[in-house]
Amino acid sequence: MTTTETGILATARTQVLEEGIGLSEAQVLDVLRLPDDALDDLLELAHQVRMRWCGPEVEVEGIISLKTGGCPEDCHFCSQSGLFDSPVRSAWLDVPSLVEAAKQTAKTGATEFCIVAAVRGPDARLMAQVAAGIAAIKDEIDINIACSLGMLTPEQVDELAAMGVHRYNHNLETARSHFTNVVTTHTWEERWETLRLVREAGMEVCCGGILGMGESLEQRAEFSAQLATLTPDEVPLNFLNPRPGTPFGDLEPMAGPDALRTVAAFRLALPRTVLRFAGGREITLGDLGARKGLLGGINAVIVGNYLTTLGRPAESDIDLLGELQMPIKALNETL
Amino acid sequence: MTALVFCDQCGEPSDEGDHPRCAGRRKLEPPRFCPDCARRMVVQVTPIGWTARCSRHGERRSADPLRA
Numbered sequence: 172m173t174t175t176e177t178g179i180l181a182t183a184r185t186q187v188l189e190e191g192i193g194l195s196e197a198q199v200l201d202v203l204r205l206p207d208d209a210l211d212d213l214l215e216l217a218h219q220v221r222m223r224w225c226g227p228e229v230e231v232e233g234i235i236s237l238k239t240g241g242c243p244e245d246c247h248f249c250s251q252s253g254l255f256d257s258p259v260r261s262a263w264l265d266v267p268s269l270v271e272a273a274k275q276t277a278k279t280g281a282t283e284f285c286i287v288a289a290v291r292g293p294d295a296r297l298m299a300q301v302a303a304g305i306a307a308i309k310d311e312i313d314i315n316i317a318c319s320l321g322m323l324t325p326e327q328v329d330e331l332a333a334m335g336v337h338r339y340n341h342n343l344e345t346a347r348s349h350f351t352n353v354v355t356t357h358t359w360e361e362r363w364e365t366l367r368l369v370r371e372a373g374m375e376v377c378c379g380g381i382l383g384m385g386e387s388l389e390q391r392a393e394f395s396a397q398l399a400t401l402t403p404d405e406v407p408l409n410f411l412n413p414r415p416g417t418p419f420g421d422l423e424p425m426a427g428p429d430a431l432r433t434v435a436a437f438r439l440a441l442p443r444t445v446l447r448f449a450g451g452r453e454i455t456l457g458d459l460g461a462r463k464g465l466l467g468g469i470n471a472v473i474v475g476n477y478l479t480t481l482g483r484p485a486e487s488d489i490d491l492l493g494e495l496q497m498p499i500k501a502l503n504e505t506l
Numbered sequence: 507m508t509a510l511v512f513c514d515q516c517g518e519p520s521d522e523g524d525h526p527r528c529a530g531r532r533k534l535e536p537p538r539f540c541p542d543c544a545r546r547m548v549v550q551v552t553p554i555g556w557t558a559r560c561s562r563h564g565e566r567r568s569a570d571p572l573r574a
């Protein structure tokens with residue numbers, strides 16, 4: 172048994188750490204099958220890979236929900252779908268409050284501010300609100316602006332690029348083979364198409380998903396390979412935070428060691444990508460999660476609160492970066 | 507210190523039964539139900555705080571030194 176364990180770690184050391192070639196789907200599966208007593212060695216290797224191919228800097232981002240709730244889609248993990256009996260009500264943020272949120276984000280040292288809307292795709296009203304919001308933010312604050320507004324038409328992609336949106340988030344959420352168990356109102360392929368358009372328009376591509384939605388280890392490996400094919404600039408990893416009233420409301424949160432093993436495996440599949448700790452880490456990993464992730468392949472964090480739930484205070488994460496001697500990535504610097 | 511009449515997490519009367527899941531949740535969740543009348547509130551989370559508005563009882567916000 173130990174031979175296969177040291178086997179895949181030894182292979183990863185040569186292939187990923189030394190040569191910078193990400194692990195294949197089958198190799199990721201071997202990593203995901205490593206026992207708990209190999210976890211520390213795995214995390215250390217993932218950390219070395221991140222330091223070697225990305226460096227010590229950490230990209231810090233804040234996010235805001237511009238339009239909350241009432242979404243017509245049925246993503247089974249999401250408290251913002253209007254199709255489930257969730258306590259989240261619809262809300263719109265006005266432009267002054269959006270600018271205020273961007274200021275709060277910039278104050279933490281973050282260089283990324285992501286504007287998110289719970290929609291299938293933007294309509295004219297939302298595009299106008301986004302345009303007004305971005306113009307007002309750019310007037311007052313020096314920060315990179317990202318957007319996450321669902322599926323886009325080619326025209327909308329061009330409009331966002333013209334507004335100066337530097338990165339677009341659109342998650343594939345899970346492995347292609349698991350997607351229909353998670354979402355039935357649109358397809359994985361539709362999501363892929365938006366990502367293709369975003370890349371074509373010259374915006375950076377941010378694409379990740381949620382772990383712990385009932386997918387198998389094989390499907391986690393499959394998902395890592397699909398992301399590796401996409402080669403996104405950033406991969407945000409969320410862990411399912413079961414939301415009351417949603418179809419996944421009764422799933423158990425992922426166990427901490429599984430979460431960390433998956434983070435490390437994704438780093439070994441994607442040695443050069445910005446790998447971001449996103450939602451659910453507080454639930455899955457508790458207060459130690461940030462430290463363990465940052466020493467196990469993660470090189471980007473969302474600080475402060477999420478879209479509809481609260482996170483750790485931003486200062487706790489910023490202090491931690493200082494303690495770990497990981498500088499916050501500066502503006503206009505590419506990892 | 508006044509006790510809540512309704513649980514702000516599940517909207518049930520707060521003195522009926524335990525709300526252990528709600529208590530655990532409160533650390534990482536803004537309030538969802540008005541403690542005075544149990545109406546679902548319109549909640550906006552921001553990077554460092556939240557506001558929650560009940561159509562009858564008005565707006566509450568997180569203790570937030572930067573916005574006080």
Ligand code: SF4
Nearest residue numbers: 242244246249252289
């Ligand atoms: S499209 Fe987005 S907001 Fe709408 S249900 Fe799916 S995840 Fe939630």
Ligand SMILES: [Zn+2]
Nearest residue numbers: 513516525528
């Ligand atoms: Zn309760």
Ligand SMILES: [Zn+2]
Nearest residue numbers: 540543560563
């Ligand atoms: Zn009320």
